[in-house]
Amino acid sequence: QKEVEQNSGPLSVPEGAIASLNCTYSDRGSQSFFWYRQYSGKSPELIMFIYSNGDKEDGRFTAQLNKASQYVSLLIRDSQPSDSATYLCAVSGGGADGLTFGKGTHLIIQP
Amino acid sequence: DVKVTQSSRYLVKRTGEKVFLECVQDMDHENMFWYRQDPGLGLRLIYFSYDVKMKEKGDIPEGYSVSREKKERFSLILESASTNQTSMYLCATWTVGYTFGSGTRLTVV
Numbered sequence: 400q401k402e403v404e405q406n407s408g409p410l411s412v413p414e415g416a417i418a419s420l421n422c423t424y425s426d427r428g429s430q431s432f433f434w435y436r437q438y439s440g441k442s443p444e445l446i447m448f449i450y451s452n453g454d455k456e457d458g459r460f461t462a463q464l465n466k467a468s469q470y471v472s473l474l475i476r477d478s479q480p481s482d483s484a485t486y487l488c489a490v491s492g493g494g495a496d497g498l499t500f501g502k503g504t505h506l507i508i509q510p
Numbered sequence: 511d512v513k514v515t516q517s518s519r520y521l522v523k524r525t526g527e528k529v530f531l532e533c534v535q536d537m538d539h540e541n542m543f544w545y546r547q548d549p550g551l552g553l554r555l556i557y558f559s560y561d562v563k564m565k566e567k568g569d570i571p572e573g574y575s576v577s578r579e580k581k582e583r584f585s586l587i588l589e590s591a592s593t594n595q596t597s598m599y600l601c602a603t604w605t606v607g608y609t610f611g612s613g614t615r616l617t618v619v
Contacts, residue, residue, distance in 0.1 A: 433607045442600055442610040443553075487553070489607070496566065497543050498608065502552035 401426045403490050405501035414510050418475040422488030422501055425469070431491040432464055433498065434473045436484045443487055447473060478508045512537045516601050516611035523618050529588040531614050533601030541604035542584040544568075544576065546597040547613075553600070559584055591618045 402425040412418040420434075431450050435443035449455045449462040449471070461474040471490075475482055485505050489498040517532040535542065543558040545568075555568030557576040565576050573595060577585040588595055596618045602608035 431607075435607075442613045443608075444610070445607045448607050497541075497555050497558050497568070497604075500553040502550070 401429075401490065401492070401499040403488055403499050403501035405486075405488050405504045407502060408505040409507050410504055411507045411509055412478050414478060414480060414508055416478055418478045418482065418506055418508070420473040420475075420486050420488075420504050420506065422471045422473075423469055424471070424488075424490045424499075426490065426492060426499075427466075427469060429466075429469075429490045429492055432462070432471045433489040433491070434460075434462060434471075435487040435489060435500075436482075437487060437503065438484045475506075480508050480510050482506065483508045512539070512603060512605060512609040514601055514603050514609050514611040516599075516614050518614050519612060521614055521616045523588075523591050523616065525592060525618055527588075527591045527618075529591050529616065529618075531586040531588075531599055531601075531616070533584045533586070533611055534582055535584075535603045535609075536582065537603065537605075538581060539603040539605065540581070542578070543602045543604070543608065544574075544584070544586045545600045545602065546570070547600060548597050556586065593618050 434447040437443040447462040459476045463472045485503040487503045488501040513536045544556045545553045559578045575587045599614045601611040
């Protein structure tokens with residue numbers, strides 16, 4: 400059984416600071432890694448994906464992957480109140496059978 | 511952009527009813543998925559399909575079935591709704607990662 404673990408939070412970060420969200424996964428054969436943002440009452444939306452070890456940056460967001468440690472993280476720089484949401488980590492084995500999701504980390508950006 | 515449309519945003523059904531949840535995508539994608547999302551349990555895969563008339567069980571298929579007669583439409587069927595099927599149901603299609611529909615919040619009373 401594939402497992403994806405996240406700290407449920409809430410994680411409280413002051414506005415303008417860096418928010419750091421972490422995720423570990425159990426299946427060493429996992430190929431692709433995704434971060435979704437979900438606002439309360441809404442469906443998840445994809446914000447980042449990463450396939451290779453190292454960092455991937457997109458605007459204020461940076462995804463980091465360490466396959467040896469089975470660890471994925473998401474950094475949000477210059478955090479804004481609009482970043483307050485639940486962030487879901489998801490992992491794929493590379494096949495057509497979909498993603499395995501963590502239960503999400505609730506992030507609160509305090510003005 | 512891919513559009514994934516779920517026919518109902520909110521639905522209230524009675525125990526024992528047969529319930530149909532519809533999902534339509536507009537980009538000719540092969541892979542489609544049904545999840546349910548519950549507080550404390552996260553997103554759990556019910557069924558998925560990688561082609562017309564093809565279906566595969568996910569992690570929690572019990573009490574559900576699916577239908578995919580056309581490529582753009584993937585239906586989730588609750589054969590006899592029960593209160594423990596009260597949940598948010600999310601349909602998704604695969605491109606790079608998922609594109610989700612807006613979700614159907616189903617309440618079974």
